[in-house]
Amino acid sequence: MPDHDLDIAVVRLDPDLPLPSYAHPGDAGADLHTTVDLTLAPGERALVPTGLSIALPDGYVALVHPRSGLAARHGLSIVNTPGTVDAGYRGEIKVMLINHDPAEAVDLKRGDRIAQLVVQRFERARFVEVGVLPESVRGAGGYGSTGTGSRP
Numbered sequence: 766m767p768d769h770d771l772d773i774a775v776v777r778l779d780p781d782l783p784l785p786s787y788a789h790p791g792d793a794g795a796d797l798h799t800t801v802d803l804t805l806a807p808g809e810r811a812l813v814p815t816g817l818s819i820a821l822p823d824g825y826v827a828l829v830h831p832r833s834g835l836a837a838r839h840g841l842s843i844v845n846t847p848g849t850v851d852a853g854y855r856g857e858i859k860v861m862l863i864n865h866d867p868a869e870a871v872d873l874k875r876g877d878r879i880a881q882l883v884v885q886r887f888e889r890a891r892f893v894e895v896g897v898l899p900e901s902v903r904g905a906g907g908y909g910s911t912g913t914g915s916r917p
């Protein structure tokens with residue numbers, strides 16, 4: 766398996782911190798680092814800088830996902846998960862972290878890995894208005910219409 770499929774231009778606004786990096790071959794998410802020390806009180810959120818700007822090729826999007834280890838250990842997540850970085854965006858990538866723990870503050874140090882960036886191709890749709898949609902087996906059922914577990 767090649768170790769990459771695509772080149773993405775990156776500017777490091779904070780040259781002492783690393784580029785996004787994949788921890789293992791085959792990983793989908795490249796880790797992003799905080800450029801600042803911060804403490805998030807229970808329930809608190811903060812827009813955290815990563816020190817990176819990128820130029821995605823047309824037809825690609827980068828999605829900012831939480832890291833499951835931080836979520837499991839500290840209740841740390843992302844308010845707008847997954848965050849959407851558009852191909853035309855040239856500003857700094859930021860992460861809207863939130864501490865969901867009811868009691869414990871979360872301490873983060875400059876350089877800590879706080880989120881992961883997943884780069885994907887996407888389709889740009891044309892929304893074609895119609896009067897009636899084609900039928901489907903599911904129909905309008907949703908929001909738990911199929912029940913949970915073995916119970917119908």
Ligand SMILES: O=c1ccn([C@H]2C[C@H](O)[C@@H](COP(=O)(O)OP(=O)(O)OP(=O)(O)O)O2)c(=O)[nH]1
Nearest residue numbers: 829845847848849850851854857858859860861
């Ligand atoms: O987690 C995120 C989400 C977004 N962005 C940047 C890149 C994205 O291209 C831009 C706009 O994001 P989005 O479209 O989600 O925000 P909006 O509230 O719709 O703002 P806008 O009106 O600028 O599109 O902000 C980030 O750096 N991190």
Ligand SMILES: [Mg+2]
Nearest residue numbers: 849850851854
């Ligand atoms: Mg937008």
